[in-house]
Amino acid sequence: MFRNNYDNDSVTFSPQGRIFQIEYAGEAVKQGSVVVGIASKTHVGLFAVKRNAEELSSYQKKLFEIDEHTAIAIAGLTSDARVLSNFMKQQCLGHRLTYGRPMPIHTLVGQIGEKAQINTQVYGKRPYGVGLLVAGVDENGPHLFEFQPSGMTEEMVAFAIGARSQMARTYLERNIESFADCSKEELVKHGLRALKESLVQDKELTVENTSVGLVGLKEGPNGRPSVEPFKLYDGFETKEWIESVSESQGGEGEGEGEGEGETAAAGDGDGMEVDS
Amino acid sequence: MDHRPQAWGRPRDDVYGAYDHSYMQENGPKQNTQQPIVTGTSVIGIKFKDGVVIAADNLASYGSLARFTDVKRLRPFADSSILGFSGDISDMQYLDRHLTELSLSEAYESPDKPRLNAANLHRYLSKLLYNRRSKFDPLWNHLLVGGLDDNGEPFLAAADLLGSTYSAPSLATGFGAMLAQPIMRRYVPDEESAKKLTREEAVDIVKEAMKVLFYRDARSLDTYSLAVVTKDGVELKEDEKLENQSWAFADRIKGYGTQTV
Numbered sequence: 215m216f217r218n219n220y221d222n223d224s225v226t227f228s229p230q231g232r233i234f235q236i237e238y239a240g241e242a243v244k245q246g247s248v249v250v251g252i253a254s255k256t257h258v259g260l261f262a263v264k265r266n267a268e269e270l271s272s273y274q275k276k277l278f279e280i281d282e283h284t285a286i287a288i289a290g291l292t293s294d295a296r297v298l299s300n301f302m303k304q305q306c307l308g309h310r311l312t313y314g315r316p317m318p319i320h321t322l323v324g325q326i327g328e329k330a331q332i333n334t335q336v337y338g339k340r341p342y343g344v345g346l347l348v349a350g351v352d353e354n355g356p357h358l359f360e361f362q363p364s365g366m367t368e369e370m371v372a373f374a375i376g377a378r379s380q381m382a383r384t385y386l387e388r389n390i391e392s393f394a395d396c397s398k399e400e401l402v403k404h405g406l407r408a409l410k411e412s413l414v415q416d417k418e419l420t421v422e423n424t425s426v427g428l429v430g431l432k433e434g435p436n437g438r439p440s441v442e443p444f445k446l447y448d449g450f451e452t453k454e455w456i457e458s459v460s461e462s463q464g465g466e467g468e469g470e471g472e473g474e475g476e477t478a479a480a481g482d483g484d485g486m487e488v489d490s
Numbered sequence: 491m492d493h494r495p496q497a498w499g500r501p502r503d504d505v506y507g508a509y510d511h512s513y514m515q516e517n518g519p520k521q522n523t524q525q526p527i528v529t530g531t532s533v534i535g536i537k538f539k540d541g542v543v544i545a546a547d548n549l550a551s552y553g554s555l556a557r558f559t560d561v562k563r564l565r566p567f568a569d570s571s572i573l574g575f576s577g578d579i580s581d582m583q584y585l586d587r588h589l590t591e592l593s594l595s596e597a598y599e600s601p602d603k604p605r606l607n608a609a610n611l612h613r614y615l616s617k618l619l620y621n622r623r624s625k626f627d628p629l630w631n632h633l634l635v636g637g638l639d640d641n642g643e644p645f646l647a648a649a650d651l652l653g654s655t656y657s658a659p660s661l662a663t664g665f666g667a668m669l670a671q672p673i674m675r676r677y678v679p680d681e682e683s684a685k686k687l688t689r690e691e692a693v694d695i696v697k698e699a700m701k702v703l704f705y706r707d708a709r710s711l712d713t714y715s716l717a718v719v720t721k722d723g724v725e726l727k728e729d730e731k732l733e734n735q736s737w738a739f740a741d742r743i744k745g746y747g748t749q750t751v
Contacts (some may be wrong), residue, residue, distance in 0.1 A: 311617070312614055312617045313606065313607060313610045313613055313614050314613035315605075315606075315610050315640070318605065320599060320600075321599060352599065354602075354603075434644070435641070438641065
């Protein structure tokens with residue numbers, strides 16, 4: 215009756231010039247829980263809210279290490295992300311073997327972009343139903359890339375994808391100027407505050423549902439910058455960070471968040487309501 | 491008169507008979523490289539405190555015939571590394587084109603600074619050589635790679651047609667391994683002494699070794715290329731001449747030719 219005739223495959227344009235299968239794949243990304251990425255001059259942070267299918271089950275992992283120097287955050291179909299992450303791991307390993315160096319982030323992202331785009335132009339294939347934030351460091355410093363099922367990739371200063379990620383992006387836009395000079399700790403606080411913005415009314419960041427990942431550069435021997443390998447923080451490792459962005463100390467405690475005093479206070483208000 | 495352009499400049503069929511195309515091996519088994527044909531002789535290299543000096547003469551031999559006397563066998567890469575080729579010249583030309591492609595794609599990915607250093611390049615070439623020998627179609631070369639490694643320290647390493655690799659403060663391929671290496675080792679027996687060596691000393695040692703090679707290697711030439719790699723880049727001179735030669739020792743050599751002692 216009102217069936218859409220132009221969404222049967224990923225190679226047919228609609229008369230309006232759209233390819234519906236790709237747009238649907240983009241919708242799958244919006245169903246996934248939110249992930250945030252922020253890059254400073256020295257580090258890149260990935261932040262995620264994990265979901266559990268039911269009360270009794272564990273939480274689905276959202277951040278994955280690809281290689282020592284790079285990692286991804288996923289939003290969308292986890293099983294599609296598995297395929298991409300395995301591919302990325304293999305490429306990074308192969309690059310280390312043949313060149314004896316970590317793979318440049320731009321090259322890595324280019325390869326998954328290429329792979330995903332082919333799926334949108336070959337009959338019988340479907341686009342990946344997952345969006346990624348790719349964080350990593352190489353000889354040109356820290357990088358954060360966004361990846362979409364269409365094959366589109368773009369370098370970002372900070373970004374968020376997944377459910378209600380527009381709220382997080384608004385927070386990031388308001389604070390974009392401060393990210394470049396952030397320390398590791400400040401980066402984490404910004405990341406978690408951005409996550410909080412995207413949460414639904416009765417949901418909170420807890421040690422169970424929060425993941426933080428950090429990768430960056432540190433001062434190496436003979437003064438050259440060396441890679442500070444990706445580290446995933448889960449469970450109780452995130453406790454102090456979560457507490458530091460939850461209570462009213464956003465305004466008073468540390469001096470790091472002068473600009474966003476109101477923001478923290480607003481978030482704080484939400485938290486109080488849920489508690490009572 | 492044959493007006494077809496394909497026939498221009500070819501021996502006339504009515505005079506010489508039809509051309510025997512079987513020489514072209516159009517069908518028949520695929521043949522891999524069985525032996526090098528046009529060859530370059532030794533490449534020598536030595537580390538010093540700020541970088542690497544590397545040299546090779548400008549001769550491409552066809553068997554024992556000194557066929558081409560202006561073949562440059564040192565090749566800079568990304569203005570930060572230097573490669574020296576000995577062995578088959580056509581395989582050198584293949585590798586040269588291949589590396590041009592590689593450096594172009596690298597420069598495209600990262601225009602502002604070179605990313606593949608000498609250590610990365612050496613690793614890549616060794617994998618390439620091993621891959622080819624595993625197809626029983628080796629690239630018949632012995633390479634020296636000079637430059638700087640990940641930590642900015644001088645780097646010098648060799649890779650051969652089997653994909654074997656090794657590294658030392660001084661290296662030489664081919665005849666140079668017998669004739670030049672002992673001379674260079676007198677100056678740099680270990681890494682510590684290479685760290686003390688100045689650039690001028692290193693260049694002098696290499697020039698001396700090139701002279702000995704010209705004296706004793708029948709497939710060598712007195713014009714050669716010499717490159718110095720430091721953190722400031724590659725300085726390549728491709729038309730050096732051996733100076734202060736003395737053949738006084740020659741008439742004392744006995745045991746071959748027409749002598750009747």
